[in-house]
Amino acid sequence: MTLPETFGARLRHAMDTRGPLCVGIDPHASLLTAWGLNDDVDGLERFTRTTVEALADRVAVLKPQSAFFERFGSRGIAVLEKAVAEARAAGALVLMDAKRGDIGSTMGAYAETYLRKDSPLFSDAVTVSPYLGFGSLRPALDQAVLSGCGVFVLALTSNPEGAEVQRSTAAGGKSLAQVMLDHMAAENAGAQPLGPVGAVVGATLGDAGVDLDINGPLLAPGIGAQGATPADLPGVFGAAVRNVVPSVSRGVLRHGPDVTGLRDAAARFADEIRAAVASV
Numbered sequence: 001m002t003l004p005e006t007f008g009a010r011l012r013h014a015m016d017t018r019g020p021l022c023v024g025i026d027p028h029a030s031l032l033t034a035w036g037l038n039d040d041v042d043g044l045e046r047f048t049r050t051t052v053e054a055l056a057d058r059v060a061v062l063k064p065q066s067a068f069f070e071r072f073g074s075r076g077i078a079v080l081e082k083a084v085a086e087a088r089a090a091g092a093l094v095l096m097d098a099k100r101g102d103i104g105s106t107m108g109a110y111a112e113t114y115l116r117k118d119s120p121l122f123s124d125a126v127t128v129s130p131y132l133g134f135g136s137l138r139p140a141l142d143q144a145v146l147s148g149c150g151v152f153v154l155a156l157t158s159n160p161e162g163a164e165v166q167r168s169t170a171a172g173g174k175s176l177a178q179v180m181l182d183h184m185a186a187e188n189a190g191a192q193p194l195g196p197v198g199a200v201v202g203a204t205l206g207d208a209g210v211d212l213d214i215n216g217p218l219l220a221p222g223i224g225a226q227g228a229t230p231a232d233l234p235g236v237f238g239a240a241v242r243n244v245v246p247s248v249s250r251g252v253l254r255h256g257p258d259v260t261g262l263r264d265a266a267a268r269f270a271d272e273i274r275a276a277v278a279s280v
């Protein structure tokens with residue numbers, strides 16, 4: 001059996017050719033209203049279609065946040081399925097932001113949902129939580145490699161409450177987040193140009209204060225609405241900034257529904273990110 005091209009290779013190519021920006025598709029009720037849409041499935045569908053049409057042919061990654069679709073039940077999931085397929089067809093990598101985490105046998109079902117090629121929600125990568133134990137993620141890690149997909153594992157999240165858990169000291173004296181990052185580095189060892197396991201590290205954190213040398217991508221949410229800026233990236237990530245995929249949701253989406261407004265906002269973030277990375 002020949003394995004598909006790796007996620008790391010596909011992501012690196014997308015970052016090199018399109019720039020590393022990830023735009024999140026987060027159809028908040030308040031954004032639907034601001035776009036002149038109803039907070040219903042039709043509004044969700046128009047919001048999502050407009051965002052995909054505006055951005056899927058130019059940004060490296062689109063990251064739909066599953067909760068905003070799930071809240072409309074099966075019809076919302078249908079909108080999500082269509083968006084994933086259309087975004088991928090237009091050349092964007094789709095990172096499904098589902099933040100799944102469960103015991104390993106259930107994690108296998110999540111892995112099939114997002115990472116098995118014949119699934120209606122098949123995506124290029126998915127976000128997961130390792131805080132049921134890194135080993136509980138094994139089915140997702142294995143399925144990702146089989147499908148040429150990625151898994152983004154929460155390490156240090158952008159919300160202030162995260163530190164209580166993630167900065168706590170694990171057996172052996174390291175922070176819990178560092179233990180998880182060490183597992184990710186082990187998964188990615190030897191992969192070229194990047195391994196399939198990414199870490200999620202908030203751009204809001206100041207100096208991350210952990211070893212981010214995991215040979216994998218680093219998703220950096222928190223830019224825009226949560227207060228971080230692209231100029232903060234070198235301070236948080238240091239030399240690892242070249243592997244960072246900075247992520248913005250509301251900071252771009254608030255410029256819709258005008259397609260040009262969305263594209264210009266994404267281009268401004270992309271320019272600021274390029275300048276910040278070049279400064280390191």
Ligand SMILES: O=C(O)c1cc(=O)[nH]c(=O)n1[C@@H]1O[C@H](COP(=O)(O)O)[C@@H](O)[C@H]1O
Binds near residue numbers: 065097201224249
């Ligand atoms: O995994 C994520 O994407 C994520 C991790 C994290 O630590 N913080 C974080 O904000 N996110 C997600 O990133 C998006 C941030 O949205 P904005 O604050 O509007 O840019 C939301 O969909 C969050 O769920």
